Amino acid sequence: MTGVAFWVFGVAAVVAGWRVFRTDSMVRATFLLLASFLNVGAILLLLGGAYLGMALLFMMTVEMTVMVIFMVAFMMNPAGLNPMNMTHQPRLAAVAGWAAFAGGAAVAWRSNFPDRPLPAGKAVIAELGTELMGRSMLMFETAGVALVATMIGAVVLSSRRSRYGQDAGDDGSLPPVLDPATGAYPAGVLPEPEASGHGHHGGHS
Amino acid sequence: MSLHADVWAAPVLAGAVLALGAYVVAVLDVAAAGLVAGTGSRRVLAQPVRNVALLIRQEPTLTERPDRASWVLAPALYAGLAAAGISVVPWSRTFSIADVDTGIVLWGSIEALVVVALFLHGWSANSHQPLLAAYRFVAVGLSYLLLSMFVLIAAAIPAESLQLSRIVESQAGLWNVVRQPLGLPLFAVAALGSTTWGPLNLAAGDDLSGGTTADVSGLPLLVWLGARAAMLTAFAAMGTAVFLGGWHGPLLPDPLWVVLKTVALLAALVASGHLVARVRAERFVTWCWMVLLPLGFADLALAGLQALR
């Protein structure tokens, strides 16, 4: 049963990964990548990594969701009305792909993978917790705090008030004027001309 | 130690529980709306059935060039996640449909995948209003996800386990809602968010013509609405298990206590939809990160301090 499940998840992960490059919509590509990761997470669960497998599912989902927002923001065309060619540098990519495959296959072929089945009833999660909070505590705590600080910083920067408060209006990344009388900006800051509504959009119908 | 349902019986059981739960949600919604509107509630039990019949009779809509796979996948994924969520809830001291030993982390993954399901539902229609609704929802979703993980982990600390049956057992003396008072309100925020209900109805709201459901009608709409009600039921059941002591209670049999507490929590969640105005996405995100998340930290710290004693 586990064997069948492994093959199903493994094949699904590879097929989903292949489809990432054959689809012509960035949102579909992102979610196919997510599907591939989810299958890998399922394999981790089969390997006995209960917490790690679940955490992988959780993390990859959130990461791909953030990525898809950026995909839609930078290119709002889901390839419904506009077919697109989304490959870049196909020859270099093919060479790199084959080289990576050859390297990975060589490693898989020549390595001696151990055959140590997990003893039943082993407290996997408790051991993981002891490791995280014991020897690896400094590393994880540092990474965790850095991540939270980054997230909070991103939310602050993207909010309407941005860095310079309510009264700065919609100038966003531009610091407030130094001297209201002369309209002088701080040293080294060059204000861009007003950018809203300009640009190359295709006009109104 | 816990009895698990057979692999083949599990989906059927979960489906039955969720279908019943969805009906209860619909009835509570009609009743609450009638109370708040002052029109009284006539035929509260029949109205959901009639609405379902109408949706079955209605033809499904197809927009110009939707992403058909996602169009079909999104409501199915939503329903599947609700089923996965309700499977880990213990119904008595010996029975739960599938009691995995990382139940809390499974719920984290479920909430994250709900965001994906709702985004797909909005994006796949290839239409403006649904896409806007999906955008708004993702911004808010990423904010309360962290919050819910904090309060769930805080509830796992006294039990010293991520397994839901152990968490319920650890509440034998005192329910978590008493010793971790911030937990249930913050979890309710996550519940309302994941089901886009009431004050956090950013993905299906009337100000965006129904949000992600703007271009959906007929049977697909019925499936989506049913999945949403089922997800609310699953969240209420989870809240019961983690904060309200699950099956603990005198006199009545264990499963009946779970049902009663779930229905009570459902009534509170459903009523909030008619009593509290919808939040603005940006203000909620700011408020969530500046107020609610520190409260979540405080809840976690409190639980940790209690465990150290």
Place this chain on the structure above:
Amino acid sequence: MAVTLLTRLAAAAPVPVFVARGGGAGMVPAELHADTRLRLVTSARHATVLLAAGRFPAALGEALDRLHDQLAQPRRTVWWTPDASVERPACLEEGATVVTGSDPVGAVVAAHRAALTEPASADPPVLRDEPPNPFEGGGDHGQGGEGMMGGVPYGRPMAMTADDRDGLALDQLPVVFGPFLLGLPNGVQVRAVLQGGTLQGAQLEQLDLGDGPPLPGSETDRGGPCQHLRWVADALRLAGLDALGRRAAGLARSALTDRRACASLARAVRRSGLPATWSGIGVLDGEDASLRLERRLRFDEPADGIPLGRVAGSLPGQDWSDALVTVWSASAPDAVASAAQGRSG
């Protein structure tokens, strides 16, 4: 047997009806929300009956035709007008029930039943199912225009990137909202340029509403408490408080015989957090949407509203839902809207 049981159940359900307000309708249709036999929906696809209230000349009529075709089958159309001899758009030509009195609910419920029990005489689409403009592809891969994106396929401008306030080049999408959208005054259409959820440009256009007699009930009480309550009912629907909106509509319909009920409604609205949610947005003439809502709850707001041009000028930079709140809070639905178009961006 199973089909007829299903049909009977469906026919007894509250009728999902989309109300399209045209010329002369004012805010009267907002009172329909109080009737428990109806369920006002905001998306035409969820509706069984299209209730067209008032006059629909020229451009408004074309918009109504497009809206009519969006309703999911089975569907019916009801036209609520005091004068059925005015010119009517194609969707109101044949098969539409005409109501000239002051209560269309009976006709709507009957139309709903007819739609479900007589599928043979269905309401056919009035527009042809083909693109209104030719495809203007030109790129190497069949795409519409510039680079991999953009251009004007089928006459609809595609998204193209433009800088936002931080200099990030994100997609801008031109969209037209209205004229029957919840939150917009009668016949107003918004041509918006959206970048994500933020408006970068907006034009508010008032479509021609024609001349003629108003719907019964719309000219009385201009500026009176009933008018304010109808506005509040729609504002509450916009804010997600459907049941409270129903209460407000009921009070408007009952011509306010119960002052205490109005006060308790105002308390319920304040307790729901709506003034707090609307505070800080829609700032026009130094007042925000929350202040205008409070004045409406006290029946204190002047009847004229703020001209569309000035409203449109304040919209760029706001989130789209905030912009809708701004437009609705500045509106005076029964005033003769200024024909001046708002332009910005």
